[in-house]
Amino acid sequence: xxxxxxxxxxxRWIQEGWHVLDHKLTESTGIAIAGDATNIQLPDDSCxxxxxSHVVEHIPHIRFPIVLSEINRVLRPGGILRILTPNLEVxxxxxxxxxxxFFQRALEEDESLRKxxxxxxxxxxxxxxxxxxxxxxxxxLKNFIAGYAHLYAYDYxxxxxxxxxxxxxxxxxxxxxxEFEEVRVPLHVLGLEPVWQNFNQAFYARNGLVHxxxxxxxxxxxxxxGFDRDPLTSLIVEAKKAYHVDKQTANATINxxxxxxxxxxxxxxxxxxxxxxxxxxxxxxxxx
Numbered sequence: 001x002x003x004x005x006x007x008x009x010x011x012r013w014i015q016e017g018w019h020v021l022d023h024k025l026t027e028s029t030g031i032a033i034a035g036d037a038t039n040i041q042l043p044d045d046s047c048x049x050x051x052x053s054h055v056v057e058h059i060p061h062i063r064f065p066i067v068l069s070e071i072n073r074v075l076r077p078g079g080i081l082r083i084l085t086p087n088l089e090v091x092x093x094x095x096x097x098x099x100x101x102f103f104q105r106a107l108e109e110d111e112s113l114r115k116x117x118x119x120x121x122x123x124x125x126x127x128x129x130x131x132x133x134x135x136x137x138x139x140x141l142k143n144f145i146a147g148y149a150h151l152y153a154y155d156y157x158x159x160x161x162x163x164x165x166x167x168x169x170x171x172x173x174x175x176x177x178x179e180f181e182e183v184r185v186p187l188h189v190l191g192l193e194p195v196w197q198n199f200n201q202a203f204y205a206r207n208g209l210v211h212x213x214x215x216x217x218x219x220x221x222x223x224x225x226g227f228d229r230d231p232l233t234s235l236i237v238e239a240k241k242a243y244h245v246d247k248q249t250a251n252a253t254i255n256x257x258x259x260x261x262x263x264x265x266x267x268x269x270x271x272x273x274x275x276x277x278x279x280x281x282x283x284x285x286x287x288x
Contacts, residue, residue, distance in 0.1 A: 002048035008055030069250035087235035089155040168239035
């Protein structure tokens with residue numbers, strides 16, 4: 001049996017027999033792997049499944065092909081990648097239709113959605129949102145502007161195209177319908193019934209749980225287990241590794257394509273002053 005990896009799982013997540021990789025971990029301890037999804041500290045072809053729930057929207061889209069190539073590397077041939085991420089098509093349709101019922105239900109799934117700018121504010125919050133995962137600096141590398149969580153959004157067609165170009169076959173999946181039987185249990189609080197319930201303050205209060213942000217640090221008194229979450233707003237894609245694609249090929253196939261305006265994102269690297277600033281800060285700017 002190969003490794004089962006939950007990529008981007010919170011340190012609060014636990015499941016017997018599973019490895020966890022999360023950037024919030026400060027050190028690797030057995031099945032808990034500290035680090036970066038662009039450099040997974042596991043051998044080639046070592047994983048049967050990589051589960052990735054509400055992570056890819058936090059990854060800068062120009063880094064996403066590199067992450068997928070690394071997932072491809074650690075998956076065995078035929079291994080499964082299961083992705084959950086906000087469903088751009090479903091949320092955008094609700095925005096266009098001004099579907100109040102949908103957005104009220106969405107707020108029950110995610111209380112952090114921006115509410116002061118109406119439906120548009122909620123839509124955009126699925127695409128770009130505040131957080132601590134990625135920071136934005138000005139072009140002079142002197143002023144911190146903000147921290148971000150969500151940075152991009154996908155519909156099924158977008159993910160299918162990218163996955164197929166990077167060595168996977170893909171299908172649009174439904175909630176809890178994974179080919180990998182163990183993954184058919186929804187995310188839930190450890191010790192509670194294994195059914196999906198919206199994680200919100202009303203739910204926490206009913207069950208004597210604490211989940212709150214205090215001075216930039218979360219105060220949480222419970223752990224979670226299980227897999228799929230947020231059935232209303234989640235796009236779920238299950239893919240299989242068909243063939244190997246390395247990082248350089250992935251970067252060239254997606255980011256360096258002549259059809260992709262992403263190439264402009266590296267235009268500042270033509271400035272010697274900007275590159276010198278990056279090097280003074282010991283910031284890596286090359287695909288590794």
